[in-house]
Amino acid sequence: DSGAIVAITADEARRGAKRVPLKAMMDEALARTDAHAVRALLVLRVTGAEIAMQPGRDYALAPLLAQAAADCPAETMSAEDPLFVLYTSGSTGKPKGMVHATGGYMVWAAFTHDLVFDHRPGDVFWCTADVAWITGHSYVVYGPLANGGTILLFEGLPSHPAPGRWWQVIARHRVTTFYTAPTAIRALMREGDDVVARHDLSSLRLLGSVGEPISPDAWLWFHDVVGQGRCPVVDTWWQTETGGIMIAPLPASVPQKPGSATLPLPGVHSVLLTDKGAVIAGEGEGCLCMAQSWPGQARTIWGDHARFRQTYFSFAPGYYFSGDGARRDSDGYYWITGRVDDVINVSGHRIGSAEIEDAVATDHRFAECAAVGIAHDLKGQGLVVFAVPRDGTADGLAGHATQAIVRVVGRYAAPETIYLVPDLPKTRSGKIVRRLLRKIAGHELDGLGDLSTLADPSVVDRLVDAVARQGGGR
Incomplete structure (x- = not known):
């Protein structure tokens, strides 16, 4: 799609105790596409693993860098x-190559x-996002560095080689600002408060959340346990397409x-539309849109401007359509x-997945x-919930999940089925891939599609097995 003629990869990447064969994955990707389009593949040696090198196309990167001028x-x-x-994660279908402009993007990343x-x-600023994700671009690289800030880069997992690894890093490097995702926060909650308490987090003065709505439960834990009740938590809403918060x-x-998520930033003209x-x-609830442009706005979809206009500007003339739903309360705060496509319509009741x-x-x-x-003959749609038990014990927990839903949302939202599962399918940026869950819940196992964007593709088989054991068929 991009028309790239030069690609850069590594022999392998480390992910905890595992090694990810990046060069082999790149070879497979090039074999599946027009291999002649990429004329040079530059390979960085990280682990020293044995890899196949194609003469005339593959080049070791280190010697080329050594020959280059220092200035x-x-x-x-x-x-x-x-x-x-930057290609979107693929959590909502075919990836889109979002094009960001040099001036406006960097202004917005630095400003926000x-x-x-x-x-x-x-300040020592640590954003845990993958650099390949928009959050990594904006708040690992461009934003902090444009402001002359100090960033911390980390390779690995929060629980490897032992629980508390991230807290150890914060204490050692005196991190002042910690920006991470609700998915990571929930995983850290599972490790226990005592793991956090073993480390000196007194350098922290600000916490941030990004990637998906954070539940009040996770927000309070982040604020009270990690921030020790003294660090503000900035719950940020934005998208690949917006370039920044x-x-x-x-x-x-x-x-x-x-x-x-609180209030729009200066210069952001957000509206809710029916x-x-x-x-x-x-007060009200509707589709979250923008009434005016802003510097960091993506300019087009690479090679498909018609799709860009159709996706983001056809819902209501004159408005940018985010695809997200939101509620605005009496104080003007946005929730x-x-x-919007995660809204489930059960017997006429519109229920948001969040x-x-x-x-x-x-x-x-x-x-x-x-x-x-999923499709339901009587109700139009039936609600299916995939829940991950905190301690791995599933016995008798499905009923507790139903009780929580009925208590908080209402009896009309009682799910058809609750599956207790070991994990959820997520992209490398931590977003849950709901299209896979819809297919698994609907037993459409022959059309799961491309799993390459998943952080751990093996989770799909574990999910299917868990559903089958609980009467969901295979």
């Missing part, structure tokens, strides 16, 4: 020249990093509400309810869950 003058660029093309994270001289609390400036494109005034998941999160016996809708 590389900066190239003069137009503000609207493409800076990078400075504003939302209250950047100060001497759009809705977030400014530290110590506004009262915080656990689970709310399904028919009408503006919702005051992200999940993807509502169900937040309800289950109120029961501390569950580490995380995902709710999806």
